[in-house]
Amino acid sequence: MQHLDRESHAQHDATCPSLAREQARSAAFVMSPALGDSLNLLIIAHNLVRAGWQVEIFGNHAWSLARWFPHLSMKPALGEEEARDRLADFGVVVQMHRDRPLKQLRAWHPGFVDLHDVEYADDGRCMAHRFAAFATHHFGLPTVEISNGMRAPPELQHRRHAQRVAVHPEASTADKRWLARRFIGLAQRLSGEGFAPEFVVADGERSRWLPLASTAPPLCSFRDTADLAAWLYESGWFIGNDSGLGHLASALGIPTLTVFRRRRVAQRWRPGFQCGEIVLPPWWVPTAGLKEKWWREAISVRRVHRAFRVLRERVAVPA
Template sequence: MDTQQDTTTARIALVSFNSLGDSLIYYMLAENLRQHGYEMTLYGDIAYQLREWMPQIPVRPYPDFNALDRELSQYHHAIISPPQALRQRLNGEFLEHVRSHWQLLCQKAPPTWASEQLKHERQRVLPGKIFSQLAPLLDCGPSIRFKKFNDGSSLVDVVVAFMRERMKLTHAQGNVHLTPPPHLVYQRYPRRIIISPDSAWSDKKDWTPASFIKTARLLQQRGYQPVFTVAPVSHEKWDVILKGEFEHAKFNDIHQLASFVYESGAFIGNDSGGGHLASMLRVPVVTIYRKRNRQFCWRPAWGKGTVVVPRLVLPWFKGGIWRAFIRPADILLALESLLENQDKTLISGKDSS
């Protein structure tokens, strides 16, 4: 470690997992650590696309995983939720090296990620004042779900409990925000409703394209402006599906998507990262979920949202039959109820998100 850079404040690198939802969760973690006095740097390719929205934290793309020692040596401590490319290599001598030098962390970590050596190693190489700042963090991993949580707890609730109880961040909170660029206006287009019909697990999570299109037609009949948006890899596929009937907004990075979401009235989508982004931007979210559990842990939980579930699930088939038991009218009803409640909350001046 470069002792010439030692200061009185502990410097921490946080390396995020590589999905959009996880990236926002780890941004929340980094921001809480920053608010508790640590000097934070966040690593992640998705977070880097959103760096303009995180001006209070230095954000960098993933380092060369073949040179982690060199990159992370500039920090007093590193917390790593290994991206897939790194996770595949965590075995044998490399795993032993990583867990003895840095803190591995994820929702449900394998027992092999735990290390009794890390704290001793940090104490051996760090100045006493820096080690005392870091000591509460060094016993907290490697699983964020460190205990049984009540049914209905969101992942935001789980992470906040982890930060308070395990990391000893006494004032930890889930109420963190992204900072929009100054030229953007929150919900500038309140009748524009984003429809995001894809996800990373299309076979398991995605409602049918036909149902999304029927929902868009209902929205249009009610005076809304439905706009479809999907991941770049699905642009051509959805051009064919939409046949020009509805606007298809195409973005090549998360910054562009965030700007569009921030100025829209609401977001409708499958259980996917886009819903978490909208939620952190405090844009109302309607999530379509394949199981009969409106309070599932990974629901968007920063802003106002609602979850639509099937009336029935037939579990005897691979993946379960559920799509037919959610109607487009269910989505419209959920959206309008959510927007009505939002309007009443804002008028009453009680919005706390």
């Protein structure tokens, strides 16, 4: 296939107004390797497609979930060396962070857009709501949905296993993880009430849980993000740390309960697609430093269990 250099493109566009208009309404999304970032960024992509834009998504989580987004064009993640050839013809290229996953993108693409200021703004809303608002204001969309348009394959049944509680006791970093023994204590309490908690962990995380297997619920791991999504979609509930799995559960319409170490983090990163509750350290823990050090010990099983009861009451009486 013949390729035009960027100068030739500019000259060609000047003589082809229809091509220039088409490129102006085309966007590529370079997705973070983090699942939660990707799911929230897809809110903007979904709303652009609703408004008639041509959109392509580049990211491995998105590629795995392609069947769940039939209205979006999904491609595998790009490497730095191939990005220029694949992205040059798009009028807009969106990446959540300024320098990752593609470090040089901001330097060479004239239509580069990042969400740095949106993520770190002094704004009480969660990312799902912030990104939807950004789609309105930056792209001038007349209406937006706080949705990424995720749809389950037809063979799956939403919340088929109504008593199954998907519990994610892990997180990307240790400072986000509530105590393992308390997750186990919570699971035992839920089992006593007739629920069926199951722990979901990545293959690389199983070694931390195998010594606790005699007291922990069943450990589930999945081949890829699509298999994980199918299991979550048919679960009744989700409980976990601040992690991408909470955003996935929320995007799938599963009620979520998320344990956070700080209020400001929770304001930004609570799952925002669906009904959810959060748990924070109690107010009486003094100073930010002590909260950061002792938040795990300060959050009791009883506190999380009580929040789960509140969540169930909210779901029973929808707003």
